[in-house]
Amino acid sequence: MLPMNGACPVCQSRDVSQAFVKHEIPYFTCGECGFGFSTPPGNANLDNTLHDFEDVYLRYLEPDRADEKNFSGLVRWMSRFAAIEGATFLDVGCGSGKLVRHLRRHSIDACGLEPSAALYERFLAHEPYFFHGTLDEFARAHGRTFDIVAAFDVIEHVPDPAHLLHGLGKIVREGGTIFLSTPDAGSPVARLLGRWWHHYNHYHLSYLSRSVVERMARREGLEPLDCSRRGRYRSVGYAIGHVLNFVCGVSRPGVVRYLDRVYLPINTFDIMHQALRKRSCRG
Numbered sequence: 011m012l013p014m015n016g017a018c019p020v021c022q023s024r025d026v027s028q029a030f031v032k033h034e035i036p037y038f039t040c041g042e043c044g045f046g047f048s049t050p051p052g053n054a055n056l057d058n059t060l061h062d063f064e065d066v067y068l069r070y071l072e073p074d075r076a077d078e079k080n081f082s083g084l085v086r087w088m089s090r091f092a093a094i095e096g097a098t099f100l101d102v103g104c105g106s107g108k109l110v111r112h113l114r115r116h117s118i119d120a121c122g123l124e125p126s127a128a129l130y131e132r133f134l135a136h137e138p139y140f141f142h143g144t145l146d147e148f149a150r151a152h153g154r155t156f157d158i159v160a161a162f163d164v165i166e167h168v169p170d171p172a173h174l175l176h177g178l179g180k181i182v183r184e185g186g187t188i189f190l191s192t193p194d195a196g197s198p199v200a201r202l203l204g205r206w207w208h209h210y211n212h213y214h215l216s217y218l219s220r221s222v223v224e225r226m227a228r229r230e231g232l233e234p235l236d237c238s239r240r241g242r243y244r245s246v247g248y249a250i251g252h253v254l255n256f257v258c259g260v261s262r263p264g265v266v267r268y269l270d271r272v273y274l275p276i277n278t279f280d281i282m283h284q285a286l287r288k289r290s291c292r293g
Contacts (some may be wrong), residue, residue, distance in 0.1 A: 020045040030205045046217030060128045066251040071106035076243035081112040091285040092187035097157035103164030106133035145177040155183040161190045166214045179230040188286040197280040208256045235285040241277025
């Protein structure tokens with residue numbers, strides 16, 4: 011089912027057509043800007059209870075042996091474009107809060123915002139530097155800006171990415187930096203696998219390429235600084251479980267748990283990390 015107005019959420023073009031259907035969810039593409047999106051009957055990102063999430067999804071959120079290595083590498087990349095030390099940092103869609111806790115252990119003034127009630131209650135509710143709600147609600151309630159705003163693995167989970175990017179631009183200070191990551195729908199892997207690309211799943215509502223993100227960013231007065239395709243250390247057991255859950259639609263067999271101890275650097279070059287700087291109104 012198309013959006014009620016039949017228009018692309020990013021560019022408002024009506025040149026929108028259905029690309030395919032997967033697991034009874036229709037997926038659409040805009041012929042004008044290339045943005046892709048799905049229209050599932052509900053929003054699992056917000057509607058799910060803790061028991062509704064797949065085991066591999068919850069394992070992604072739990073503490074992991076590779077967290078320190080992965081987050082240290084991520085901070086080194088961010089430090090190329092912003093002064094992390096001494097900065098105020100907001101992690102939007104912080105999930106289980108692992109990045110915020112990593113930053114705070116290194117004396118960074120970081121806090122996190124999570125819209126999912128289930129995830130907030132399970133992972134975040136007992137720590138004062140985590141907040142529950144949408145970005146719009148947080149901005150209205152707190153009325154402050156941050157030196158750095160991050161939204162890692164977030165923008166693909168919302169039906170209107172342009173609105174989210176607008177909100178990120180409003181809450182970062184002039185001259186501040188936005189960091190985000192999202193699956194790259196324009197990557198060779200995505201194009202090769204088509205509908206069988208594992209990012210086409212019921213949690214992801216928006217599918218963006220580098221050009222789509224940069225188009226939205228410039229419209230919001232944000233200057234693109236970098237686009238990298240960073241890998242992460244993952245256990246082999248997790249990687250197998252992810253493919254089984256989100257490609258094959260089956261649960262991970264118990265025997266795979268023996269591979270949870272084996273970690274490898276994994277990079278399929280279909281995730282993009284982008285750095286954007288908010289331009290000063292004075293120049």
